[in-house]
Amino acid sequence: MVPRYSRPQMVAIWQDLNRYRIWFDIEAHAADAMVATGDVPTAAAAAIREKGGAALAAMTEADVAKIAEIEAVTRHDVIAFLTWLAESIGPDSRFVHLGMTSSDVLDTCLAVQLTQATDLLLTGIDAVMAALKKRALEHKLTPTIGRSHGIHAEPTSFGLKLAGHYAEFARNRARLLTARAEVATCAISGAVGTFAHLDPSIEAHVAAQLGLAVEPVSTQIIPRDRHAAYFCTLAVIASGIERLATEIRHLQRSEVREAEEFFHPGQKGSSAMPHKRNPVLSENLTGLARIVRGYVTPALENVTLWHERDISHSSVERVIAPDATITLDFALNRLAGMIDKLTIYPDRMTENLESLGGVVHSGEILLLLARSGISREDSYKIIQRNAMATWTTLGHPDAKRFRDHLLADPEVAGRITPEAIDTAMDPNLHFARIETIFARVFEA
Numbered sequence: 001m002v003p004r005y006s007r008p009q010m011v012a013i014w015q016d017l018n019r020y021r022i023w024f025d026i027e028a029h030a031a032d033a034m035v036a037t038g039d040v041p042t043a044a045a046a047a048i049r050e051k052g053g054a055a056l057a058a059m060t061e062a063d064v065a066k067i068a069e070i071e072a073v074t075r076h077d078v079i080a081f082l083t084w085l086a087e088s089i090g091p092d093s094r095f096v097h098l099g100m101t102s103s104d105v106l107d108t109c110l111a112v113q114l115t116q117a118t119d120l121l122l123t124g125i126d127a128v129m130a131a132l133k134k135r136a137l138e139h140k141l142t143p144t145i146g147r148s149h150g151i152h153a154e155p156t157s158f159g160l161k162l163a164g165h166y167a168e169f170a171r172n173r174a175r176l177l178t179a180r181a182e183v184a185t186c187a188i189s190g191a192v193g194t195f196a197h198l199d200p201s202i203e204a205h206v207a208a209q210l211g212l213a214v215e216p217v218s219t220q221i222i223p224r225d226r227h228a229a230y231f232c233t234l235a236v237i238a239s240g241i242e243r244l245a246t247e248i249r250h251l252q253r254s255e256v257r258e259a260e261e262f263f264h265p266g267q268k269g270s271s272a273m274p275h276k277r278n279p280v281l282s283e284n285l286t287g288l289a290r291i292v293r294g295y296v297t298p299a300l301e302n303v304t305l306w307h308e309r310d311i312s313h314s315s316v317e318r319v320i321a322p323d324a325t326i327t328l329d330f331a332l333n334r335l336a337g338m339i340d341k342l343t344i345y346p347d348r349m350t351e352n353l354e355s356l357g358g359v360v361h362s363g364e365i366l367l368l369l370a371r372s373g374i375s376r377e378d379s380y381k382i383i384q385r386n387a388m389a390t391w392t393t394l395g396h397p398d399a400k401r402f403r404d405h406l407l408a409d410p411e412v413a414g415r416i417t418p419e420a421i422d423t424a425m426d427p428n429l430h431f432a433r434i435e436t437i438f439a440r441v442f443e444a
Contacts, residue, residue: 005288010329013116014322016064022109023081024056026206027096030188033205034098044092055088078102099197103309104188107222110321111185111212114230117325118180124332125173129166131339133442136162140434143427144258144349145360152360155353155427157434158344163441165244172237179233182226186210187218192308219308231299234324238292241331245282252279258349262341281338288331295320353427357390358402364424365406372415382411
């Protein structure tokens with residue numbers, strides 16, 4: 001990913017230095033396990049760990065460049081690394097990579113990198129959830145208008161809006177934990193997964209040392225359905241980010257202006273129009289979500305490979321693994337900051353709620369009429385005609401509010417009192433179950 005949308009912590013996971021250190025750990029753990037099987041002398045395993053470990057600890061970009069020079073000749077990345085490593089280990093390097101195939105290293109390394117990346121993503125989700133919880137509790141009883149089809153529906157609470165997004169991210173966190181467990185898989189099984197030159201105990205040892213599970217059946221590689229499920233999970237999380245970002249974008253529209261992104265001192269919204277305060281963060285998050293979702297199809301197509309393995313998946317993963325995790329990591333942290341600093345306008349919410357003359361309370365009036373003895377069908381007709389009379393005259397000098405139309409309607413007058421209408425039109429009526437919902441969300 002481009003530096004603009006990257007955080008150093010996540011980028012470091014995908015850099016050559018981290019990758020080579022993981023490769024060495026795999027090789028060293030395997031050599032340690034081969035002592036028990038009698039394939040590697042104890043002294044040789046110790047030399048590999050000591051000399052190789054020192055070389056990796058001191059590794060610099062100059063060493064990375066040297067490995068790249070070797071690869072330019074060998075045309076094989078793992079062989080290039082092993083050649084460089086042998087220079088530091090010496091004669092005992094003949095016991096490195098014994099009986100293993102390159103994918104044993106590559107796939108197991110990818111599993112480690114994905115688990116490292118996932119742990120950062122989980123931290124990002126936690127930050128988003130913390131911000132949402134704080135703001136949801138802050139505005140638990142802040143009245144606002146609920147919208148369906150983009151049209152005013154009934155009153156709701158702004159805190160309840162945010163609580164819904166919190167619940168979604170809680171589900172996404174659980175999904176990500178499941179995806180992490182599925183992709184955290186080790187394979188040290190040889191050229192076509194038969195353990196022809198390796199004891200399965202070696203694989204088990206390496207897996208335990210790296211915090212991974214053992215792949216039950218590997219061919220030459222770990223099956224890519226695991227990775228497909230992982231990237232699909234990232235895409236679902238990205239969609240959750242976009243859903244929340246889209247809500248903020250709509251609320252910041254000039255006609256709505258119920259909430260807006262924090263506008264920093266000195267910030268400029270437009271080069272041509274000095275008055276502009278644009279939802280640039282949420283628009284940016286919408287775009288980043290599209291990128292993450294775009295990697296789902298390549299990940300799914302990677303599942304189908306020829307026989308025990310081909311290489312068509314490799315180039316795909318070299319792009320999508322770092323890009324998807326780096327992008328999502330950046331987006332989560334940007335979202336957490338945006339929600340934490342979100343500017344919220346309760347007075348504007350109230351103004352918008354009542355901007356249609358009270359027709360948003362039609363559902364409660366419908367129930368009042370039905371309870372008074374009028375059929376639901378007839379009650380609906382009565383309420384709708386009064387609501388439309390209110391709606392179509394909005395802004396006119398002689399416009400009446402919904403309440404006034406109702407009280408002037410002969411089919412309503414005498415059946416329900418003005419006090420009952422006022423009670424039905426109280427937005428707080430819709431908060432009676434808020435505590436129950438919040439308990440389900442935040443105390444589960």
